[in-house]
Amino acid sequence: xxxxxxxxxxxxxxxxxxxxxxxxxxxxxxxxxxxxxxxxxxxxxxxxxxxxxxxxxxxxxxxxxxxxxxxxxxxxxxxxxxxxxxxxxxxxxxxxxxxxxxxxxxxxxxxxxxxxxx
Amino acid sequence: xxxxxxxxxxxxxxxxxxxxxxxxxxxxxxxxxxxxxxxxxxxxxxxxxxxxxxxxxxxxxxxxxxxxxxxxxxxxxxxxxxxxxxxxxxxxxxxxxxxxxxxxxxxxxxxx
Numbered sequence: 001x002x003x004x005x006x007x008x009x010x011x012x013x014x015x016x017x018x019x020x021x022x023x024x025x026x027x028x029x030x031x032x033x034x035x036x037x038x039x040x041x042x043x044x045x046x047x048x049x050x051x052x053x054x055x056x057x058x059x060x061x062x063x064x065x066x067x068x069x070x071x072x073x074x075x076x077x078x079x080x081x082x083x084x085x086x087x088x089x090x091x092x093x094x095x096x097x098x099x100x101x102x103x104x105x106x107x108x109x110x111x112x113x114x115x116x117x118x
Numbered sequence: 119x120x121x122x123x124x125x126x127x128x129x130x131x132x133x134x135x136x137x138x139x140x141x142x143x144x145x146x147x148x149x150x151x152x153x154x155x156x157x158x159x160x161x162x163x164x165x166x167x168x169x170x171x172x173x174x175x176x177x178x179x180x181x182x183x184x185x186x187x188x189x190x191x192x193x194x195x196x197x198x199x200x201x202x203x204x205x206x207x208x209x210x211x212x213x214x215x216x217x218x219x220x221x222x223x224x225x226x227x228x229x230x
Contacts, residue, residue: 031216042207042220043162059119092161096215104169105215107152109161 004110023093028073031096120145124221141208
């Protein structure tokens with residue numbers, strides 16, 4: 001597995017402002033992912049962050065709203081820009097971990113950042 | 119794109135009984151099917167997964183079955199315990215452990 005941390009764990013922000021969420025993993029990983037989990041809902045993939053290339057965004061998510069950085073193999077940031085109350089969600093990063101001894105790859109999640117926009 | 123449907127949305131069982139959660143997927147190219155357990159306020163935790171070259175996988179009280187023809191897979195929990203109470207999510211992917219598409223979740227409650 002992998003040890004994944006996120007900062008901040010929670011925040012309350014005013015509409016119109018931006019928040020940058022950090023994700024740190026204890027080992028080098030190629031693929032990192034950012035998800036959104038709206039209150040009481042399932043997880044939705046925002047984008048895939050591959051080190052050394054631009055992030056790939058899923059339908060309904062755009063770079064201007066959710067810019068992502070991936071400066072190295074252990075770190076990524078997600079910025080939620082020009083926030084509105086509809087952006088209130090839990091934002092989770094995850095990493096793909098390659099299996100050992102022929103085992104398949106798996107995906108592990110960070111603890112999440114609970115964002116409330118007033 | 120891929121679409122994953124999960125049923126039921128809530129499930130209540132007596133302690134010691136079995137629980138079954140079912141998911142269907144739309145893309146026949148999907149090849150990876152993990153199950154996550156999420157306790158209140160916690161991160162989703164991988165509890166078991168299965169790949170398309172396998173029909174069944176078991177880990178102690180938890181098992182997953184996959185029917186590729188019907189495009190559905192199920193989570194089976196036997197001898198349920200109060201600590202099994204949580205929200206369970208299924209997911210599917212056509213790219214191995216990347217680009218997971220999640221089901222809507224099942225809130226499982228184990229009654230003592």
